[in-house]
Amino acid sequence: MAEKDAPNPELLALRVQIDALDRELLAALNRRATLAQTVGEVKKREGSVAFRPEREAQVIDGLKAENTGPLMTESVAPIWREIMSACRALETPTRVAYLGPAGTFSEEAALGFFGSSIVRVPCASVDEVFRTTTAGAADFGVVPVENSTEGMVARSLDQFLVTPLFIIGETSLFVRHNLLRKTNSLAGISAVCAHPQALAQCHMWLNDHLPHAERRPVASNAEGARLASLDPTLAAVASTRAGSEYGLHVVSPAIQDDANNRTRFAIITHPERHPAPKASGHDCTSLVVTVSNRPGALHDMLVPLKANGVSMTKFESRPARSGQWEYYFYIDIEGHPDTDNVRHALDKLRKACGFFKILGTYPVDVH
Ligand SMILES: O=C(O)C(=O)C[C@]1(C(=O)O)C=C[C@@H](O)C=C1
Numbered sequence: 001m002a003e004k005d006a007p008n009p010e011l012l013a014l015r016v017q018i019d020a021l022d023r024e025l026l027a028a029l030n031r032r033a034t035l036a037q038t039v040g041e042v043k044k045r046e047g048s049v050a051f052r053p054e055r056e057a058q059v060i061d062g063l064k065a066e067n068t069g070p071l072m073t074e075s076v077a078p079i080w081r082e083i084m085s086a087c088r089a090l091e092t093p094t095r096v097a098y099l100g101p102a103g104t105f106s107e108e109a110a111l112g113f114f115g116s117s118i119v120r121v122p123c124a125s126v127d128e129v130f131r132t133t134t135a136g137a138a139d140f141g142v143v144p145v146e147n148s149t150e151g152m153v154a155r156s157l158d159q160f161l162v163t164p165l166f167i168i169g170e171t172s173l174f175v176r177h178n179l180l181r182k183t184n185s186l187a188g189i190s191a192v193c194a195h196p197q198a199l200a201q202c203h204m205w206l207n208d209h210l211p212h213a214e215r216r217p218v219a220s221n222a223e224g225a226r227l228a229s230l231d232p233t234l235a236a237v238a239s240t241r242a243g244s245e246y247g248l249h250v251v252s253p254a255i256q257d258d259a260n261n262r263t264r265f266a267i268i269t270h271p272e273r274h275p276a277p278k279a280s281g282h283d284c285t286s287l288v289v290t291v292s293n294r295p296g297a298l299h300d301m302l303v304p305l306k307a308n309g310v311s312m313t314k315f316e317s318r319p320a321r322s323g324q325w326e327y328y329f330y331i332d333i334e335g336h337p338d339t340d341n342v343r344h345a346l347d348k349l350r351k352a353c354g355f356f357k358i359l360g361t362y363p364v365d366v367h
Pocket residue numbers: 036039040050051052053055056059083084085087088091
């Protein structure tokens with residue numbers, strides 16, 4: 001309150017310094033933006049694309065390594081993502097498709113990865129994100145691929161088998177679900193509307209607190225929030241952002257069964273419109289393969305990785321739906337095929353597998 005009555009001279013003097021620094025920062029950011037515009041012109045002349053995920057990852061990694069504080073190192077990535085997003089927008093608009101409407105975790109993931117200077121293309125389903133990106137109505141798509149509680153997002157992974165799209169980046173989010181409603185009470189809820197994954201991630205809480213309410217799967221959590229805003233007997237499971245978007249109360253916060261619930265999203269694009277990212281120095285390669293149904297086939301498939309010193313960070317299987325007990329194996333390995341050991345391992349692996357598709361090589365998520 002002291003500030004209102006008589007401004008503290010020490011505070012005023014400090015704010016004068018902050019104002020001066022902000023002006024210096026603004027001038028420096030404009031110099032950076034001018035350089036990015038020139039980079040954009042050079043790229044246009046040579047017919048290459050504006051977005052370079054490997055370069056953005058290197059910029060952020062480099063600054064994090066140099067940060068001496070007191071700015072927290074976790075603050076570096078979000079600040080520079082926004083700066084590079086604004087600079088990129090001066091080169092060309094970035095159209096990004098994701099599962100909408102406004103307020104979904106997919107939208108949060110899209111903004112977290114590309115920054116907010118993008119053209120948002122919200123889609124009604126994950127399939128539509130794939131279709132929109134394949135058709136070229138969006139330059140990139142953001143799709144959930146894995147959740148720490150529920151495992152693989154089968155719907156997304158299946159699409160990689162039937163579309164030409166490939167992965168150029170990844171980002172992950174802490175997913176905190178909240179019970180949202182028009183009134184601030186748990187009484188008289190007839191149904192809880194949310195995406196099936198969110199209902200599954202809150203299964204135990206719903207059993208304990210709303211055992212008699214119907215669980216109604218809808219296309220997205222934000223769509224559930226929209227429905228709950230129209231009918232006071234409905235509740236939604238969604239983010240606080242979706243809650244504010246639709247004017248709902250947070251009746252119970254953080255109701256997900258796993259406190260560390262995380263979702264990993266893939267950033268996808270079309271190979272005819274975007275090249276694969278070059279090596280950033282800290283990369284991941286995702287692939288999907290099948291092996292023949294004979295003893296030792298799985299072991300033989302893994303030998304080239306070990307022999308070339310390549311680490312595997314994910315190995316998951318999914319039925320191939322051929323009726324033959326065949327499986328697709330989704331594998332993530334560390335490294336980029338530009339490096340000899342990864343290239344040799346992949347060449348050998350390709351020969352050992354019936355079906356072999358590289359889903360993408362991209363910089364590991366930096367945050
Ligand atoms: O270095 C480039 O290629 C740029 O276009 C500049 C810049 C940046 O702002 O730093 C912007 C967009 C790219 O995705 C990468 C980096």
